Amino acid sequence: MKTALGMLLVAVHVVVFLLIASHCRGTDLTVELRAPLASPTLALDGELPAAIADRVAIALEQDPPGLARRTWSTRYRGGYLRSIGAAQLVGPFQDPDGRACSGRVVVGQRLLDAFAAPMKIALEAELKGEGFVGIGDFVRVGKLQLRWAQLASHPEDRFVKAAPHGYVRVTATLQFQRVEVPLTVALLPEANATEVKFAILARAELEFGNRFMQWVSDRLGGDKLATRFTRRQIDNAIVTALQPPPPFDVGGQTITFAYCDGVPEIVEGSYGALPFRVVIGRVDGDPSVLPPRRGPAPKLPIAPTAALAIDLDLDALNALLFELWRTGYLDKRLADAGLDQRFNSDPIVTEFLSVRISAPRLALPPVLSAKGKDLRLAADARVAIADGALRTVGRVWGGIDFALGGKVEPISADLGALELSCERTPTRLVPCYADLVGAIRDRGADFHGELTRTFAALLSDIFVEQRLSDSALPVELVIKSAAPSVITDASNASLHLDLDAELVSSP
Structure with a gap:
């Protein structure tokens, strides 16, 4: 009898516990x-x-x-x-059809300095065999320098009327048999949706000190001389460096960079920068x-x-x-x-x-x-x-x-x-x-x-x-x-x- 009562008591406790647990469950x-x-x-x-x-x-x-x-x-x-x-x-979100800029390429003054030597060699090859009445045959290119420039720092460049984004200033001396021609070229960057290019302005100082040689100078035209001898050499190198990074392949997929709607930025004697976007x-x-x-x-x-x-x-x-x-x-x-x-x-x-x-x-x-x-x-x-x-x-x-x-x-x-x-x-x-x-x-x-x-x-x-x-x-x-x-x-x-x-x- 006691055993039965004990078992009943245990059963009651189990039932009560289950009821309480069911209500306490979180x-x-x-x-x-x-x-x-x-x-x-x-x-x-x-x-x-x-x-x-x-x-x-x-x-x-x-x-x-x-x-x-x-x-x-x-x-x-x-x-x-x-x-x-x-x-x-x-x-x-970014717009796949937009042209908002998100990066930039920066070309330091150090790279322009490095470009000077090969450009000098290329210009000399371009001018080899050239000659003009009154000044003789071309001999060589004197020291050539390139510099990132702002017009405010070079008031002597009066031939540059406006350069809102700055310019690349190139100076050199073209040595002919009878005269040396100081040359200054300004490369003004222009960027659009598909390319960056440079407008070329030039000044060649042909002041010879007598009437006959001045007549030669007027006929020759310093600006024409400068533009002719620099167009194919100088701007190509800088354009190549300023372009957006080339497309690259990663695991069979090509990532492409492109021009954007930003403008070039030039800091005197320091760097030139051009913005780009990721396609x-x-x-x-x-x-x-x-x-x-x-x-x-x-x-x-x-x-x-x-x-x-x-x-x-x-x-x-x-x-x-x-x-x-x-x-x-x-x-x-x-x-x-x-x-x-x-x-x-x-x-x-x-x-x-x-x-x-x-x-x-x-x-x-x-x-x-x-x-x-x-x-x-x-x-x-x-x-x-x-x-x-x-x-x-x-x-x-x-x-x-x-x-x-x-x-x-x-x-x-x-x-x-x-x-x-x-x-x-x-x-x-x-x-x-x-x-x-x-x-x-x-x-x-x-x-x-x-x-x-x-x-x-x-x-x-x-x-x-x-x-x-x-x-x-x-x-x-x-x-x-x-x-x-x-x-x-x-x-x-x-x-x-x-x-x-x-x-x-x-x-």
Whole structure:
């Protein structure tokens, strides 16, 4: 009898416990989200369960334009935090049909100085065998100099009536048998949608001191002489250096740079610069997905020791990333990196976990933004997660932090963020595998070397070992290395590349 009463008492306790547990069970955190992947303005409003809506903290972790990310977080008893995150590409966006500038090529005074010697040789070859009555045959070109100039610094150049953007000032002495002809040439840059060219103004001082020789001077015409002997030699070299970077091939995909609607900029004795843009296309099936637009960014000056420099605003960098994503290059590189294989074969995973993942696929183009004095690359990817018989889609949010300009590592890349949410349905998100993601995040230092090498190689592929040439010149300009640095403000940034270049004989 006592045994029966004891069993009945235990049964009653079990029933009561189950009833209490059923009433005490917390409401799971879920977010019903029907937001588009890309939107001109932020549209990341999710629907929460009514029972916990007032306890959920909502935050915007990354501001638009660019990849914005909203999080929904709540704490349960015991201090356990659960979070869900979702990303959206937010405008304003760049216009594939527009001509807004997003970068510039900077030609330093050092490169003009280097051009002087081969130009002198080319001019002498051009003038060889020439002669004029009264002054004799051509002998040689005296010292030739090129200089970035502003008219205010050269009042003696009265033959230049206006130079709103500055000009290239060329001075030389043409030595004939009987006279030396001082020559001054002004090359005024003119840029349009398809090319940059120079208007040539010249002055040759032919003052000979007697009537007969002055008659020769008037007949010869100093301006005609100067223009004839410089048109094919000097401007071609500078145009070649000032052009946008040449198209480059990355993994079978071609990235193209083009002229934009900006104007040349010349600083006396320092540099000349011409802006350019990155050509972008549209995504098949979803033309609303485009790189974000921030507008002009601050820029660093060219280093005194650099021959060339390239400035890439965030708009240019994000246009490059967009094209590499749109053409499938970035997804291929992610697959080649084997992140899924490394995870699946990790000894801890194989021994203690049943979870396996696929290679990540980028749902949106990665986006760079300013982060303090450096840059952060944000990415939103999808990964297939298998846990035994369970299959789900994971939304991976990652951030890579870049430090540029260091003496030991010119580019340093580190894992700055890693978060995961799962799709219970395509529109319902739930927290998942928080401990697993935390363990991977804690091992972020392991990714430093691979990330740094990958992005340093990409930078080298685009800009290093490029050869700039013109058929009218006996030399080529070869870019040997690139030294990166960055300048940021509150909402924008630009990547500055000082290029070490040298002139070599054309093959």
